[in-house]
Amino acid sequence: MKQYLLSVYQPEGDPPAPEVLETIMRDLDALNRELKAAGAWVFAGGLNPPSTATVVRLQDNDVLTTDGPFAEGKEHIGGFTIIKAPDLDAALEWGRKLARATSLPIEVRPFQNEAED
DSSP: OEEEEEEEEEESSSOOOHHHHHHHHHHHHHHHHHHHHTTOEEEEEEOOOGGGOEEEEEETTEEEEEESOSSOOSEEEEEEEEEEESSHHHHHHHHHHHHHHHOSOEEEEEOOOGGGO
8 A cells, every 4th residue: 555645734823712623633533543443544743833843955065954944834734644545546535534624725645655766
C-alpha cells in the first residue's frame, strides 16, 4: 500500500471557540479510531503556530537559519495525518472524512516510493 500525507490547512488567527473545538477534537478522535481499525493509520500530529518555525536554507554555500515560516500566508499547515491506502481514491475518501471532522481544507499527497524515484 502507498502512504499518503493528509495536510490540514488552518487559517491564521485565534482557535475556534471552546465548544466548537471540543466537537472538532471529538470528531478527530473518532476518525483516528476509524483509521486505526481499518489499518490505514500510520501517524498523525498537530503543529505549533508558524511563529515557532525555524527555516534552515543553503545560500552561497552557507547554511542560514531564520525565525518564522518559510512562506507568509493566511493559512498554514496546522497538522497532518499519514495514512496507508491502496490508491488515491481511497486516500481521498480519508481526506474527505478529515475535512468533515476539522471543517478545514485537506491536501492529499502521495509519498514517492523507491520505484518512482
